[in-house]
Amino acid sequence: MKGNPFKSLDETRLNFFHFKNLFTTGMGVFTDGYDLSSIGIVLGLVLSSYGIKEGSSSYVLYDSLVAGSALVGAAIGALIFGQLSRMGRKKFYGIDVGLMTVGALLQALAPNAATLIAIRFLLGMGIGADYVLSPMIMAEHTNAKDRGKIIALGFGMFWGFGATTAAAITLLLSSIHISPDIIWRIVLAAGAIPAASVIYLRRKIPETARYLGRIKGDLEEMKEVIREITNSQNVNVDNDLKDNKTLRYYFRRNFRTFFGAMVLWFLFDIAAYSSILFGPTSIAKVLGLTPSLFQFVTEFAFTVPGGIMAILLIDRVGRKPLQVVGFLGMASFLLAFSTYLSVTGTTLDIKTGALVIGPAFSPLLGIFLYGMFNFMEQAGPGSISASGMLGVELSPTRVRGEVQSFTVAAGRIGASISSFIFPSLMATYGISFAITFLSILMFTAAIITLLVIPETRSKPLEVSSGELETIEGEKNKA
Template sequence: ISGSALIGAAIGAIVFGLLSNMGRKKFYGIDVTLLTIGAILQAFVSNPLELVLIRLLLGIGVGADYVLSPMIMAEHSNAKDRGKIIALGFGLFWGFGATTAALLYLALSAINLSPDLIWRIVLASGAIPAASVIYLRRKIPETARFLGRVKGDIPTLKNVVKEVTGQEVMISKDLKDYNSFSYYFSKYWRKFLAACILWFLFDIVAYSGILFGPSLIAKSLGINSGVFQLYIEAIFTIPGGLIALSLIDRVGRKPLQIIGFIGMALSLFSFSLYKDFAGLYFSPLIAFAIY
């Protein structure tokens, strides 16, 4: 069931990554529409197969958003604030979302709703933030970078820059990039491969925590899964994200990533060494939280 959403995300990222070459704005909003539909339909499934198929659809929306949102944020933002803008929109708000979901789960549990109803409500609630931005995403202007470098539409580019910044720009030359993907891949393939490997390694650890943290790990420690998730997100993930947000455009992306990877490695190594000795009950929880 969890894997179907990840498969859908891979499909969505590939498909919408290719479609984005026809325009960023053109497909922006379709991603959250798929998320809205998928989230709502999860509440009405009658068997595991239906949930797998619906979460596959949901995952396609997630994958589409993985591609479109950071791309549009990067292309609309200035160089000075680009790091913190992407970190805020595509990093920190994951923590806020997870915290909200955990709080909703605990609130529903506190009023003694049936477990079957609770998980349906929690999953369906994801439609609310997704649906709330459909209209706004459809109204966002096309990015100046796409208009200039991909489409070569200078008049529209000038209009967009004026709309976004309120300033006129003077452009006297053709900005369109006529180089192919193969040209850039042959030139930057080492950096491209390094980025892919780092993202792959990060997700092995990150999704292991997301998938198994609130269930297997919390259960083995005797902690309520909702409390476990709330503890991790509210006390560690969000503050950690805020620290990264304040440093990313000053310290740099690579130093922060190196520090983060080292911290994750050390904390998870400590977590693996945990034994149920007296007085050490919270040591694995602290190690996992630091990760």
């Protein structure tokens, strides 16, 4: 650690600044979870409100487009804001939640499905921007020892809290017999509240010291930020730290890990968003639950405890073991659930909505098997790959924004594909086959993690990304 100019940031204890930063970034992530999961809960109500009925020729198409439009927008938003982050992490922070606020409110006014699809695309652009900026800012401000748990809490857990809240609001509105056409509009529009709550705070958050030193080359401002975070007056950095290396240079040097991080988020989101978007409708129907109750049970009883497990272990056990075990657990419980459906003769016709429940099928066992998929998801890759942790920890400061945007876009592309491929697989081959397919993808992801991804636990960002070698080389040249 001798040559690391950010040593004082990495070794400082957690303090008020870190927790304020956690809330400021976390509430945007809360909104991400709320917005992306709420559509799955109310999707049936939305389509019914627009006169699109199960069994109609357009049902599967609109089912996919309404569910997936925000994900396509997120992929594009991630790529745009990944490039903009080269001009400053903070500079565009707040614009992301601004887009999310406007998009959430406009959903309630959408007169038809086509308009709602366009509005959710705009909403998705804000979500994609947040997926790039929030994990970067969290990581670049936080110490090395606690970085894993802070990102897992601020990104993974807050996402789960948002999803749970969406389910709770839907349950509450349904219990007081609000009109279904009003319920979905209130649920989707309510996503504006947490997003708007942190616009001001995000505009006031300081630029990260790593950006100031390694990209902007402003040592004085960098020292001021370090003093603010560490409460120390002694910041001894005198050498020019500006990194003039190109994206091509770092991609050639670190391509294996960059590409591995992209593939893992891509594979994870295919499985995760098949559940997020269609679990509350298709899987819930098999289990005999309403969409909102299904979402609440799986999030509150399984996903949130899985996130707590990740927070407790991520800086002790490490990212790699948790992710491998998590992917293997996801694969195993998906396969067990699929096998259980087949053995008991339980099927769902996605085209007509017709459900056949086998005489030996137990909904409680089904909920447990599917719920444990959610537990293992959040205990592993949901708190690591899907929190953006790999993208920020494996990439040097100079290209962190671009690499993170590529990993986010890869994940959103995977999620977008899931919005089309999962209902198509169910419609063509049955629900059991579709779930088995997802299981195979998760086994594959476990193997890729084991072979490609290095451990980054408790390492400063400059060490985990290999950037420290570059900094020391620049010092020697100077």
